[in-house]
Structures are given as structure tokens and as C-alpha cells.
Amino acid sequence: MYFSIIIPAYNAGKTLNRCIDSILAQTFSDYEVIVVNDGSTDNTKTIIDNYSGSNSKILAVHKPNGGVSSARNEGLRHAQGEYIVFVDSDDEVTQSYLESFYKTGYDCIVTGVTVLKKQTTRTEVPDKISEIEKSGFAAFINEYSHHSYIRGPYAKAFRHDIIKNCNLQFDEEMHWSEDYLFLLKFMEKSDKILLLNQSNYIYYAPEVDSKYKMGIREYMSGVFKVEKSLLKLGNCPEALNLNRDWHYITFASNIKAVSLTVKFKMFFSYFKNKIWEAFPKECTWDRFKRMTGLFRITLN
Known part of the structure; x- marks a missing residue:
């Protein structure tokens, strides 16, 4: 198994079909899809079970509600692939999404994103293809950290053995920048990153302010x-x-x-x-x- 795609889903009934269908349309075929139902109260569970029952690539995982970090961590516990890819349940990917990550010799492959917000579309991609060694990680994060494709877990492929051997997880106590923290901790254990100047991930910006309220x-x-x-x-x-x-x-x-x-x-x-x-x-x-x-x- 080359890729494990982890989709955390909470009350995602309106968008989950679009998300999963875009993954099943991939040109690259060696993958599994782990959809983690995080205690949804709508029809999310039914949608996941229907896909899982009709397609052997899809694994349905159901758990009590614990938040997106908890759901992603649960997905990691079930993953079998050499690389881990995260997709949010309200987003979608192009047909060449996985194929763009099929590179060897890199701990993490990073691509850009296309952001859809109301009636506007914005594509953010790196300026050029770059191979980044460990000595250049600080300069890389300093230059690119303001871009959404860097701070989120999507638009990336992570080597699974690094995650597993270093026991890397999403911090379930955080509700802001927990995905950025995961990337930084992964980089601490990595040696080489590939940056690609293309966008194969479509991010749907939420129309409603859903920021977690905290002290x-x-x-x-x-x-x-x-x-x-x-x-x-x-x-x-x-x-x-x-x-x-x-x-x-x-x-x-x-x-x-x-x-x-x-x-x-x-x-x-x-x-x-x-x-x-x-x-x-x-x-x-x-x-x-x-x-x-x-x-x-x-x-x-």
C-alpha cells in the first residue's frame, strides 16, 4: 500500500460524497481511504458505511466525538500506507492529486492549494520546484509559513514510518494551529522535503466563522x-x-x-x-x- 488517505468527518453529510468521489477518481490506484466518523449526528455514518460496503479501498471508522485532531490520530492508528495524506471532508482533490506525490527519496512532499470562497477563487502555489535539505528547513518555514498550504495538513504527503517511529500525533488539547504544530514536529524528524509548484487540492473556505472559542x-x-x-x-x-x-x-x-x-x-x-x-x-x-x-x- 503506497498511500493512506485519512478523512476526518464530523456532520459532513452535505460535502462528504463530493470529497470521497474525487478521491475515487484518482489516476493513481495504490491507496486506501480511511474515513473517520467523529461522532456525527447527521447522515455521515450512513454515507461512510455505504462507500465502505461497496468499495474495498475504503475503511469506515466510527468513534465518539473528540475533535478533528482526535479523528486524525485515530486514522493514523489504522493506516497501512507508506505515505500519509490528509483530506478534509468538505474539500476535494483533482484526479492527479496522488500521482503528484508519487516521488521517491523525500520525507514530505508539499504542493499548493486552490481556495474557493463564496464567488472568488484563489490559487496559492510555491514559486518553483525545490528540494529542501534539513539545513534549509528554517529558511523554508520562514519564507512560506504565511501560506495556507504550509500551515494545514492537506496538500502534503508524509512518510508514514517517520510518524510511526517517532510517535507523532496531532495535539488534541489544541484547537488552533494544531495542524501547523504537527508539520513542525514532523520536520524536526525529517531530512528532505520536496516543494512542488502545482495545485491539486481544492479547499472550500467556510462561509460561517467556525473558530473554536477559547480563553x-x-x-x-x-x-x-x-x-x-x-x-x-x-x-x-x-x-x-x-x-x-x-x-x-x-x-x-x-x-x-x-x-x-x-x-x-x-x-x-x-x-x-x-x-x-x-x-x-x-x-x-x-x-x-x-x-x-x-x-x-x-x-x-
């Missing part, structure tokens, strides 16, 4: 877990700053308030009393303007 302690825990892994890779200041900024901004944007004016005032207070206190030397005017811009984006 400052949980957000800060995520900040420092990711930061710890980034520091292990080497000198990557831009990636460190982006990690901190996005965490802080996402937390601030989740503040409940009756008006945008109140939310902005609360954000300014948050910046002054939380961020300034934690990282005073880095709270420059340029950084504040940058974070304000990011905060405005989260409100759209």
Missing part, C-alpha cells in the same frame, strides 16, 4: 507550543512573529461586543495589557499597525 490560557499555550518547535528548526524570525500575531489577533477577534468600535477598543486594551506585557521589546509601531490590519481581516 487566553489556551491560546497562549498554542503560541508557545508552536514557538518551541519553530525555535528547534533554527533562525526563522518571520515565522515566529506571524505565529504570535495570528494567535493574538484571532483571540482578540473572538471578543464578544455589541459594536466594532467596542471591539477595537477592547483590542487596543488587549494589545497594551497582554502583548506589550509579554513582548515589550517587539511592540513597535509598525508591528501594531500590522496586527491592526490582521485584526480588520478577521472581521470580514
Whole structure:
């Protein structure tokens, strides 16, 4: 078995057929599909069982609800392939998705994504094909960490033996950047990455804000877990700053308030009393303007 495709599914009845059908249309045939039903309350279980009953490539796994990280970890426990590929249940892939990953000599293969949001389409791909050795991992993550195809688990193929031998899992205590943390921890154990300048993954951006609501302690825990892994890779200041900024901004944007004016005032207070206190030397005017811009984006 060359590829194990893991699909975590929670109440995915409206999109799961599209997702699985796109995988079954692959030009590359040596794969298995592990669909993990994470305690769904809609018809997700029925859809998975119907596919599993009619196609030997598909394994149905049902478990109590535990979150997307728990579902992905459960999928890893059942995987038999040489490489692990993750696909979200509301997304789809092109027919050549798996074929694009059929390369030898690499621990991880990374491609771009096409993002569909309402009536807009945006394709993000690396500038060129690149082979990245371990000594270049820090520079790589520093340059590319702001791209969605880097931070998510999709659009990648991971060597299964590295995951298994190093007991790598998704952090089930995190609900923000847990997939980015998985990639960073995988890179710590890897030696060579291939970056491809193509897009075969179609990501459907959610129309409804589905960000997990959490307190400052949980957000800060995520900040420092990711930061710890980034520091292990080497000198990557831009990636460190982006990690901190996005965490802080996402937390601030989740503040409940009756008006945008109140939310902005609360954000300014948050910046002054939380961020300034934690990282005073880095709270420059340029950084504040940058974070304000990011905060405005989260409100759209």
C-alpha cells in the first residue's frame, strides 16, 4: 500500500460524497481511504458505511466525538500506507492529486492549494520546484509559513514510518494551529522535503466563522507550543512573529461586543495589557499597525 488517505468527518453529510468521489477518481490506484466518523449526528455514518460496503479501498471508522485532531490520530492508528495524506471532508482533490506525490527519496512532499470562497477563487502555489535539505528547513518555514498550504495538513504527503517511529500525533488539547504544530514536529524528524509548484487540492473556505472559542490560557499555550518547535528548526524570525500575531489577533477577534468600535477598543486594551506585557521589546509601531490590519481581516 503506497498511500493512506485519512478523512476526518464530523456532520459532513452535505460535502462528504463530493470529497470521497474525487478521491475515487484518482489516476493513481495504490491507496486506501480511511474515513473517520467523529461522532456525527447527521447522515455521515450512513454515507461512510455505504462507500465502505461497496468499495474495498475504503475503511469506515466510527468513534465518539473528540475533535478533528482526535479523528486524525485515530486514522493514523489504522493506516497501512507508506505515505500519509490528509483530506478534509468538505474539500476535494483533482484526479492527479496522488500521482503528484508519487516521488521517491523525500520525507514530505508539499504542493499548493486552490481556495474557493463564496464567488472568488484563489490559487496559492510555491514559486518553483525545490528540494529542501534539513539545513534549509528554517529558511523554508520562514519564507512560506504565511501560506495556507504550509500551515494545514492537506496538500502534503508524509512518510508514514517517520510518524510511526517517532510517535507523532496531532495535539488534541489544541484547537488552533494544531495542524501547523504537527508539520513542525514532523520536520524536526525529517531530512528532505520536496516543494512542488502545482495545485491539486481544492479547499472550500467556510462561509460561517467556525473558530473554536477559547480563553487566553489556551491560546497562549498554542503560541508557545508552536514557538518551541519553530525555535528547534533554527533562525526563522518571520515565522515566529506571524505565529504570535495570528494567535493574538484571532483571540482578540473572538471578543464578544455589541459594536466594532467596542471591539477595537477592547483590542487596543488587549494589545497594551497582554502583548506589550509579554513582548515589550517587539511592540513597535509598525508591528501594531500590522496586527491592526490582521485584526480588520478577521472581521470580514
